[in-house]
Amino acid sequence: MDAKFMELAIKEAKKALKRDEVPIGAVIVSGGKVIAKGHNLTESKKIATRHAEMIAIEKASRRLKSWRLDGAEIYVTLEPCAMCAGAIVNARIKKVYFGAYEKKSGCAESKYPVLTDAGLNHSAEFVGGVEEERCSALIKNYFAAKRKEAKKISEIQP
Amino acid sequence: MDAKFMELAIKEAKKALKRDEVPIGAVIVSGGKVIAKGHNLTESKKIATRHAEMIAIEKASRRLKSWRLDGAEIYVTLEPCAMCAGAIVNARIKKVYFGAYEKKSGCAESKYPVLTDAGLNHSAEFVGGVEEERCSALIKNYFAAKRKEAKKISEIQP
Numbered sequence: 001m002d003a004k005f006m007e008l009a010i011k012e013a014k015k016a017l018k019r020d021e022v023p024i025g026a027v028i029v030s031g032g033k034v035i036a037k038g039h040n041l042t043e044s045k046k047i048a049t050r051h052a053e054m055i056a057i058e059k060a061s062r063r064l065k066s067w068r069l070d071g072a073e074i075y076v077t078l079e080p081c082a083m084c085a086g087a088i089v090n091a092r093i094k095k096v097y098f099g100a101y102e103k104k105s106g107c108a109e110s111k112y113p114v115l116t117d118a119g120l121n122h123s124a125e126f127v128g129g130v131e132e133e134r135c136s137a138l139i140k141n142y143f144a145a146k147r148k149e150a151k152k153i154s155e156i157q158p
Numbered sequence: 159m160d161a162k163f164m165e166l167a168i169k170e171a172k173k174a175l176k177r178d179e180v181p182i183g184a185v186i187v188s189g190g191k192v193i194a195k196g197h198n199l200t201e202s203k204k205i206a207t208r209h210a211e212m213i214a215i216e217k218a219s220r221r222l223k224s225w226r227l228d229g230a231e232i233y234v235t236l237e238p239c240a241m242c243a244g245a246i247v248n249a250r251i252k253k254v255y256f257g258a259y260e261k262k263s264g265c266a267e268s269k270y271p272v273l274t275d276a277g278l279n280h281s282a283e284f285v286g287g288v289e290e291e292r293c294s295a296l297i298k299n300y301f302a303a304k305r306k307e308a309k310k311i312s313e314i315q316p
Contacts, residue, residue, distance in 0.1 A: 047216050048225040048249035049207075058205050067206040082265065082272045083248055086241025091206035105278050107240065112270045114240045120263050 001097055005029055005075040006131050009099070012039040012052060013077045013138055019044050023138040026052035026076040028060045028069065028093075035072070036060035052076060053084035057091050068092045077135040079106030079128060085114035089122050096126040099135025159255055163187055163233040164289050167257070170197040170210060171235045171296055177202050181296045184210035184234040186218040186227065186251075193230070194218035210234060211242035215249050226250045235293040237264030237286060243272035247280050254284040257293025 005027050012025025016039035028036040038055030042048060053076055061067050069091045077099040080088060085107035088096060096115055098108060107114040108126045115124045163185050170183025174197035186194040196213030200206060211234055219225050227249045235257040238246060243265035246254060254273060256266060265272040266284045273282045 042225055046223055046225050047219040048227075049212055049216055049219075049245050050225075051248075054207060058207055061205040065204055067200055067204050067208075069206075081244055081248065082240050082270075082278075083244025084241075086239055086244055086265070087207050090209075090239065090241055107244070111275075111277065112240075112272070114270070117269075119269065120240075 001127060001130065002029075003131075005034070005073075006077075006097060006099065008034060008037065009052075009075040009077050010131065010134060010138070012037050013135070016040040016052070017138065017142060023142050024052045024076070024078045026056040026074055028056045028072055028074050030060070030064070030069070030072040035063050049083065051081070051084050053080055054087055057087050057093075061091065070094065073097065075130070077131075078102055078139065079108050079110060080115070081105050082107045082112065082114060085112075088124055089114060089117075089120050092122045093124050096124050097130045098126065098128050099131050100139060101128055101132070159285060159288065160187075161289075163192070163231075164235075164255060164257065166192060166195065167210075167233040167235050168289065168292060168296070170195050171293070174198040174210070175296065175300060181300050182210045182234070182236045184214040184232055186214045186230055186232050188218070188222070188227070188230040193221050207241065209239065209242050211238055212245055215245050215251075219249065228252070231255065233288070235289075236260055236297065237266050237268055238273070239263050240265045240270065240272060243270075246282055247272060247275075247278050250280045251282050254282050255288045256284065256286050257289050258297060259286055259290070259294075 009025045013023040017023035024040040036056045036059035041050040073095045079102040167183045171181040175181035182198040194217035199208040231253040237260040
């Protein structure tokens with residue numbers, strides 16, 4: 001675990017926030033170097049698959065010219081959903097460091113143990129709760145602001 | 159269920175086969191019309207996320223200019239993996255028809271019930287085993303040919 005990589009993932013999450021996206025960021029590291037970064041662009045791109053991890057995995061594969069990211073590590077600010085955990089396994093990523101837990105739908109351990117499932121083609125180690133409070137606060141504040149905004153609109157409209 | 163859409167998915171799978179990819183195909187239907195098709199391109203693109211379903215979901219979203227594919231149905235020749243089942247849920251697809259079961263890693267029902275999980279943001283209905291034998295034979299024959307090829311090479315090389 002290298003704290004500076006989670007800082008970079010948080011920086012990515014803040015880029016998503018600037019675009020009014022749910023603030024989630026990811027960074028992929030191979031051989032001690034960052035090889036790809038990504039932030040959530042679901043709303044901007046209008047495509048449900050444009051999560052931070054997916055964007056980073058695709059960039060890393062293009063860079064390495066390989067769908068196998070053997071030995072790579074991913075730092076992500078939120079516990080990956082089923083789609084992203086599945087992509088991490090499919091891409092043979094070695095280890096996942098994530099920030100906030102996603103109790104409802106996270107697929108490292110909260111909902112289904114997709115990452116570590118020994119029955120799948122590959123299993124990835126993970127460490128959860130890295131800079132948990134900061135990663136979690138980013139998302140909570142985003143949704144709190146959204147709710148406030150929605151309340152204001154409903155008060156204006158008769 | 160409309161048999162002609164699974165035929166189109168099988169046709170997509172055969173396109174993958176022609177490119178020496180694991181033969182899996184998918185078709186997305188909305189309002190009774192095909193709005194997107196896709197076939198597995200993992201090896202050609204060298205990206206682990208290029209499964210048939212992912213390609214079709216992204217095409218459909220671009221076409222409808224929406225990450226929400228409410229009311230849409232997907233026909234796919236193989237039970238979706240965790241990544242694809244997660245993407246189907248994320249994209250709010252209404253119903254999934256799949257061909258062959260993937261006992262080891264399928265996430266409709268074989269491994270984890272990702273599609274129908276009431277705890278996630280959305281749940282999709284599914285029907286498995288549509289044209290099961292043909293869909294399954296395509297994949298089995300592909301891997302049998304690959305094994306034969308590998309055996310030949312090992313016999314040539316000392």
